Structures are given as C-alpha cells and as structure tokens.
Amino acid sequence: MSAHGQHANDSTGEVFGLLAEFETPEQITRAACAVHDAGYKLWDCHTPFPVHGLDKAMGVKPTILPVLVFFGGLTGVTLGFLMQWFTNASSLKAWFFGMVRGYEYMISGKPMMSLPAWIPVMFETTVLFSAIAAVALMLVFNGLPRLYHPVFKSKRFARATDDRFFVVIEARDPNFDRSTTHTLLETLNPTSIEALEA
C-alpha cells in the first residue's frame, strides 16, 4: 500500500479522486464553500473533530432520520398495544409461527382493556423500536461499517485523525475533470494535493 501511495501523485491511470490537505478549520470551511459553489455533489470533508458550520458550508441537507425514528416509535407503540390486546383481551386466532389464540385474562378484577397496565410495555416497545430504527437507518444512510476506503491509500490521510483537514472530490462526480478540479483545489491554498488510486 505504502509503495503505491508514494507514487500516487504521478499516477496517470484510473483515479478515485483528488485529495486536498488543509491545516486549519477556517481553511477547510472556506474550501468546502468553494467546492460546494462549484457544483460538486460526490465529495466529502474529513476532520479530526466536528467543525462548527462545516455542514452548512458543504451544503449538507438536514437528515430525515429523526422523522423516520418518530415513525419507528409510532410502530412500536401500536405493536405494543396490539400485542397486549391480542394476548390478554381477545380470543382471536392468528398465525404466528403456528396457530395461536388470544386468551381473555381476568387480572385482579381489572377490565380486559386495562390501558394503564399496558402503558409500561407500550412505552418500552416505543423506545425499542425508535432505538432500533435510529441505529439501523443511521447505518443504512451512512454506509457504515465500511472497512476499506480509497483514501486509506494516502499516507498523509492518517493525519485526518490528528491535526489535518481534508477535502476529497470523487472522480465519479459529473463535474470532475482531473485538471480543472486540480486547479480549483490549488486556488484554495492547500498544503498538498494528491490523486487517489481507484
């Protein structure tokens, strides 16, 4: 890996994209603005810590995850209710990996539909479904866990977890052109620019 990385700059073959290195949060925020304004879509920033205002500079749209989590919770509260109603307050038959039948349980003289007693379970299923929806959909949206990424070929990129800030513009982007993109990045005064092997 390292041997290839050393010569990545000289590569004339297929590239994954261009990697530009910056030294300060201010620089990368300005760079993000410029790349966004140039109309690129398939690009990303890598920073050692959350940089305030970077999402805005990159033009990242707000995630719809919270809305989906809300519906996850709604599903949980409904299923929690239906489960208890079916098992404790109905005598319906249903298939659930075999035929099962609800049983009308009389518990300490309470009504069959004992909502107050069911609420703790409904609360828990709400939390469970919301949490599962949040974690699972987060992984779907961000594509994690991802064990390999072309930026790992760059030796400089190791400093993304320490003290450097990186912009990567992917070659798949319709606006990507090796020389014009390179020129754009150069105008932003990066410490270095690298072409990443595909």
Next chain:
Amino acid sequence: MSVRGITVDGETLGALAPRIFRVAGIVGATGLVLSILISAVFGAWDRLLFSYLTAFIFVLTISLGALWFTLVQHMTRAGWSVVLRRVSEAIAANLTWLAIAFAPIAILVMLGQGEMLYHWADASLFDAGSEHFDEVLTKKRVFFNPGFWTLRAVFYFAVWGATARMLFGHSVAQDASGDLAHTHHMQKFSPICMALYALTQTLAVVDWVMSLEPHWFSTMYGVYFFAASLCGFISILCVTVWLLQRSGRLRGVVTREHYQDAGKILFGFGIVFWAYIAFSQYMLIWYANIPEETGWYITRQIGSWRAVSALLLFGHFCVPFLLLISRHPKRAKGALALVAGWLLMMHYVDMYWLVMPRIPADLLASAETYRGFLDAVRESGNDLGFHPHILDLTCLLGLGGVAVALTARRLRDCALIPTQDPRLGESIAFENV
C-alpha cells in the same frame, strides 16, 4: 469584553426595571389587598387559604426550579448556560422573601387555627374521647404537629435562602471584580447545596401540599414536584428571555442554540419526565386499588375535576410533547416562547389540581362501591367539582405581581448576564452539533 465580534457591555434592565417594579408592584399589592377585602366581605377565609396556598406553591416551585437549574450548572461546570444564568439566579433569589409570604400560614398553624387548611392541625383528632378521634393520624402526630412542622419550614427557608443568596451574591460580585475565586466557591458548594435541596424540596411539598390530605401518601410526590418545578421555571425562563430580546436586550448574546437547549430541558423534564412520574404514581395506585390510596385520585375524577385531569393529560403532556419533539420549534424563538407560555399556565393548573380538590372522607369511608360512593355524593348535595373563585385570581396576581416586581428590582443594578464568568465566551459561541 468582546466575544466573536459581539461586545458584552453588561447591559442591564435599565429604565425598564423601575417601570416593571412599579406596574408589577401595584398589581401585586392590589391583588393581595383585594384578596383580604373579598374574604372579609364574603367571609371566604377558608377559600382564601386554599387560593393563597395554590398561588404560593406556584411561585415557590418556579423559584425552586430556578435554584436547581443554577446549582446544576455549577455542579457540571456547564458552559452553554452562562448567558441564561443571571435570570435564573434572580428568580431563585425570590426564595428569600417567600419565607415572609409563607409566614401567615405558619402563624395560623402555630396559633392552633391550622385545621382550616391542614386537617392534621385539628387537635380534637388526637383526643381519644372525641368523636373526631383518628387513630391513624395519632400515629403520624410525631411528624405532623405544629411545632415540628414550623421548625422544618424554618429549616427549608434557611437552606434555600442561604443557597440562593450565595449564588446570586457571588455571581454579581464577580461582575465587579472578575475574580475566579467566586466561580470556584460556587462550584465547591453546589454539590452539598444540591443534596440539601433534594431533601428540603421533597419534605417541603410533603409538609405543605401532601399533608392537606394527611391519610394519603405517595413516595413519588417529591419527584413529581421536582419535575413540575422545572416545567414552571424553564417555561418562565424561555418567556422572560424572549421578552428581554424583544425589548432589545441580550441580542446576539442569547442565540437560538440556547433556546434549543432550554427547549430540550423543557421537553425532557417539564413534559416527558413530569408525565412519566405522574403516570408512575397513578399506575401503582390504580393497580393496587387500595381505598386509602385511591381516594386521592377518585376526588380528582369526580364531576368537573375529571375535565381538569384530562386537561393536564393532554395540555401538560400529549399536545406539548408533539409540539416540541422536533428540533425546529425549539429553535424558533417565538414558537418556543409560545409553548412555554402555555406550559406555564398548565403548571398553574397542575398546582391548582394538587391543592384544591377535597375528599369527602366520611362518604368515602361508608361507601361499599365506587358507584355507591358517587350516589352518596349526589344525594348529600355535595358538589365536589371544580369551582373557580375570584380569590384564586387575586391571590395569583398578588403573589405573582410581587415576585415579578422583586425580581425586576433585583436586576436593576446588575447586568443581565454574568459578564466576568470564565465560561461566558464559550456560552456565547455555543452551537448544537
């Protein structure tokens, strides 16, 4: 001092302080005088006590919420909240004069006239020869007797008054000197103050509100009030800061980021945790179904009280829950202030709902079934529903007016934010990720 291009010049209420003091002071004094006049003319002294206690608990819980909020910021060395802390400190400092507001009730109890308000203060309950003799309450007499009860009240106010004065005093002194020692002092003493707060807050509401119905008990009562206090205080904080910004103050200092965080606390504690505790208390009593416990809830389900209970369920939980669950309304200043204003009203309804309903103990004791009890209530001609009274309003305006006036006066000579706090810059620059 300048932070991110914003000059923090220590702006004050300025000319607004005497105006608020005058208007709120007149409203407060008029309310209190009217309350006494109306009671004297219509002989409604009984009702006055309950209306006054409701208004007192309303103002008290808001100030207690402010005290908790201020303490927890120091305990956690919080940065984000510094710009909101002065308002919180000033509201908490009301706990000093609230001791005087409580004095009439304490004097009444000490004079042996407390049974107008507190059933346990009736001495004939403990006389074995009397027809009022109550064996259960005799066992509780060691705790509920005028002397010990008053002594405890003195202790609560001493703790709250000292804590609130310490926090407000050191904070204002730091504005002048810029000495970091003030911050260290407040951080050092906050944990012990917080422990005392938990103890005194719980015991105080047991003494002053739960003991209105001395047979009934709930171990969740203190926590319920803690959640309710925060609802009251954060609501008033949001409304106050919004009004201050409308008047041109705190511009650029308090941002939508602070609104969002205040909104999170309001949502988490004032709405969800309140409902969680209220429901936990209800469910255990509903499930066990023991008459000595259920009586308290039955009283709140009879007649028009049922509608008030439903109003709390939907108005204090369901509707505000849906309104504030998203981040957007929490970040929209006006929207948050609007919901907070609504919740402040709901907090008053909550306190009213806790203090006002009375259990017809004799009817409840002789009834075989719930239906039989309801029939007996109807036949007795006892109307147990919710009955608003003009004294409720005059007492609320009275104590509320005095509270606003004294808070404004306290803020007359000091800045609206702690200008020399070491975390002020961090607070102004604060952003939610």
